[in-house]
Amino acid sequence: MEQREKECLLTCVDAGLGYENKAILEHFDFRVHSGEYVCVVGENGSGKSTLIRTLLGLIKPVSGRVELAGELHGEAIGYLPQQTQVQKHFPASVMEVVLSGFQSRMKSRPFHNRTEKKEALRNLGRLEIADLKNKCYGDLSGGQQQRVLLARALCATEQLLVLDEPVTGLDPTAAASLYDNLDKLHEEGVAIIMVTHDIANAVRHADYILHIGEGDYFYGSVETYLDSEYSRMFEG
DSSP, X not given: OOGGGSOEEEEEEEEEEEETTEEEEEEEEEEEETTOEEEEEOOTTSSHHHHHHHHTTSSOOSEEEEEEOTTOXXXXXXXXXXXXXXXXXXXXXXXXXXXXXXXXXXXXXXXXXXXXXXXXXXXXXXXXXXXXXXXXXXXXXXXXXXXHHHHHHHHHOSSEEEXXXXXXXXXXXXXXXXHHHHHHHHHTTOXXXXXXXXXXXXXXXXXEEEEEOSSOEEEEEHXXXXXXXXXXXXXX
């Protein structure tokens, strides 16, 4: 599909990203279209977390504009945060965790409806873990837990996933499996924005790289990124 035919899901125009009217990154221009796979890289403290919080609507840009298309809003973005130790031992069934992805659309309704339960099962099936639906989330391996959280994120949206260091703490086999799942979703037309320190896999799987430096940034195709000075910052 040509890019001009794709819907623009997210737009940052001359945005200043930061907190308390102090910008970490200024004059930031960034667009993500439907079906695109973007990896966000950069050193710790460069502003990656600030970017994610801004895209999710948790904080406002210091200046400029950050806009989401149509029906998209912070709660309608599928978000997979970094896991904490408490989350890893969460005492709920897999199905309960995945169904919690529908929370924003339930409003005052106390129970999940048949459509939501069917969609939750479909998303578990897409990630090849439907057989785990009745298992306790806390009893699963790290790789299985990440796939459960990915299924949960898919219940929030079919358009845009935002992932924050999803392979951190996973063994190589589990990480490879998660990348395979993300590739499959990418092929299905889901747009992905993933923060990662895994540069080797970022350039292997993504369409575009957003590299945030100290007060500046690069955004372009993987091929252009590999020819840039930014990519050499990670050579060692």
